[in-house]
Amino acid sequence: DGGITQSPKYLFRKEGQNVTLSCEQNLNHDAMYWYRQDPGQGLRLIYYSQIVNDFQKGDIAEGYSVSREKKESFPLTVTSAQKNPTAFYLCASSQDFNQPQHFGDGTRLSIL
Amino acid sequence: AQRVTQPEKLLSVFKGAPVELKCNYSYSGSPELFWYVQYSRQRLQLLLRHISRESIKGFTADLNKGETSFHLKKPFAQEEDSAMYYCALRVGGYNKLIFGAGTRLAVHP
Numbered sequence: 729d730g731g732i733t734q735s736p737k738y739l740f741r742k743e744g745q746n747v748t749l750s751c752e753q754n755l756n757h758d759a760m761y762w763y764r765q766d767p768g769q770g771l772r773l774i775y776y777s778q779i780v781n782d783f784q785k786g787d788i789a790e791g792y793s794v795s796r797e798k799k800e801s802f803p804l805t806v807t808s809a810q811k812n813p814t815a816f817y818l819c820a821s822s823q824d825f826n827q828p829q830h831f832g833d834g835t836r837l838s839i840l
Numbered sequence: 841a842q843r844v845t846q847p848e849k850l851l852s853v854f855k856g857a858p859v860e861l862k863c864n865y866s867y868s869g870s871p872e873l874f875w876y877v878q879y880s881r882q883r884l885q886l887l888l889r890h891i892s893r894e895s896i897k898g899f900t901a902d903l904n905k906g907e908t909s910f911h912l913k914k915p916f917a918q919e920e921d922s923a924m925y926y927c928a929l930r931v932g933g934y935n936k937l938i939f940g941a942g943t944r945l946a947v948h949p
Contacts, residue, residue: 759935770844770926770939778934786936818884825935828874831884 731755734819734832741806741813742840749804749835751819760802761820761829764788771818777802778825806837814839842867844929846940853917854948861912861943863901863927872930873910874937875901879923887912887925897921917947 732753741747751760759778763771773786777796791810796802802821806813816836820829843866853859865871875887888896890903890910901912910927927940 761935763939768849768941770928770941771937772939773936776934776936784934822935825933827935828886828889829935829937830886831876833883 732819732821732830732832734817734835736835737833739835739837740840741837744808746805746807747837749806749817749819749837751802751804751832753800753802753819753821753830753832755821755823755830756799757821757823757830758799759822759825760796761822762786762792762794762802762804763818763820765816765818765834774804774817813837842929842931842938844927844938844940846925846927846943848943849941850944850946852946852948855919856916859912859914859917859921859945859947861925861927861945863910863912863940865908865910865927865929867908867929867931869931871903871905871908871910873901873903874928874930875899875910875912876926876928876939877923878926884926917945919947919949921945922947 735750761776762774765771775794777783793805818834819832822829845864873890877887878884899914926942928937
């Protein structure tokens with residue numbers, strides 16, 4: 729689904745640094761989501777947003793922060809408080825909370 | 841507890857053989873289930889949802905509330921079906937999806 733763009737594809741972080749993962753969608757979707765995927769596990773919800781200027785914690789929000797200043801953008805910041813940030817991060821969006829989610833290509837974050 | 845279990849990490853079949861990818865869920869409410877697929881070098885995409893009762897690419901899945909299962913089936917596997925398949929359960933009012941760990945389907949010629 730070319731309407732959701734995540735960047736960069738690969739990201740490296742030094743210990744103690746914050747990094748921000750970008751997620752942009754041109755589908756005019758109201759809802760957006762961030763998931764984390766670890767090897768051999770399913771996706772786990774980090775944060776979600778129903779509309780602009782509103783977002784809520786998911787199951788594993790500790791060490792992460794988000795903003796939703798524009799409808800099309802939902803950046804995720806991985807802070808230094810996140811103890812194990814190495815993972816694959818997926819952004820998704822849906823028209824509203826009743827519609828299926830569409831996913832981006834993901835960003836792979838690694839710690840140097 | 842809300843949970844989705846896909847017991848097989850890998851399912852390997854020959855072309856033309858029937859396929860069944862297993863999915864079991866645990867949820868006290870009224871379940872809504874999905875199958876997502878990820879082909880090589882492509883993004884995760886929705887394959888089908890149980891409320892649609894549709895067949896996509898020859899795949900079907902029936903929700904069995906008694907057995908709490910939502911197995912994905914196809915009568916004759918094709919090589920292009922090789923991919924990673926994830927079962928997901930929607931819970932709550934905010935479209936939260938709980939994913940299984942996924943099953944890799946490998947279809948051999």
